[in-house]
Amino acid sequence: MVMTIINKILTILMQLMWKVVRPEDLQLGDHVYRYGLYGLYSHHGIYIGDGYVIHFTPTQRRKNTFPSIFKSSYKPSPCSTCGYQKSIDCGVVKTCINCFRQDGKKLRSLHRYEYGWPLLRSKFARRGTCTTLLDTKWPHQVVDEANELHVDNAFGDYNLINNNCEHFATYCRTDNRASEQAAFFSGCKRILKEAKGWIMKKLL
Known part of the structure; x- marks a missing residue:
């Protein structure tokens, strides 16, 4: 009894601090994400129930994806649960939770994306974890939208920034x-470009 209470308290604290969510606690239509590349970016998807997530992955016509030095040589065989094969399936894909959580050979923790955060508070949050946008849809509407985009693979070409x-x-x-982490990286890129221009002007 005492251990059950302690576990519940620890789970609540973990969710408040890191927004970590256990797969069994996911709710229909949840926007979930997991970290990759040592926490430098987050990968996002929509939980559609029954242990499955629909998410958007790089398309065949890859533009502005991570440089080749970041790409892993690890090539898994088709998943025995959902049949997903990262080296073949692309675009809007439907996979089991573990395939969504897979980062190389590791299974990352799941996190729940937060909506409706105050502007000032969101400024200090880690990019790709929350947004000031309000989620006004019902869970079944979110799932229907994700399923339609998956069936038609209709979200265009993958682009890291856009x-x-x-x-x-x-x-x-x-x-x-909307993508908070893309906006952040785009801002960093712009600052670096301006800094480079200033340095070149000083050198000439």
Whole structure:
């Protein structure tokens, strides 16, 4: 009894601090994500029930994806649960939770994306974890949207800055294509470009 109470308290604290969610606690239409590349980015998807997630992965016409030095040589065989094969399946895919959590040979923790955060508070949050957008859809509407996009593979070409997995998940939840982590990286890129221009001007 005491251990059960302690476990519940620890679970609540973990969820409050890190937004970690156990697979069995996922709710229909949840926007979930997991970290990759040592926490430098997050991969997003929509939980559609029965242990499955629909998420957007790089398409065959790969543009603006991570440089080849970041790409893993690990090539898994088709999943025995859902049949997903990363080296073949692309675009809007439907996979089991473990395939979604897979990062190389590791299974990452699941996190729940937060909606409706105050602007000031979201400024200090880790990018790709929350948004000021409001989720006004019912869970079944979110799932229907994700399923339709999956069936037709209809979310366009993957683009790290303009059309990525976070854009996909927020679109399913809000009908708005938004990505906080893409906006952050785009801002960093712009600052670096301006800094480079300033340095070159000083050198000339």
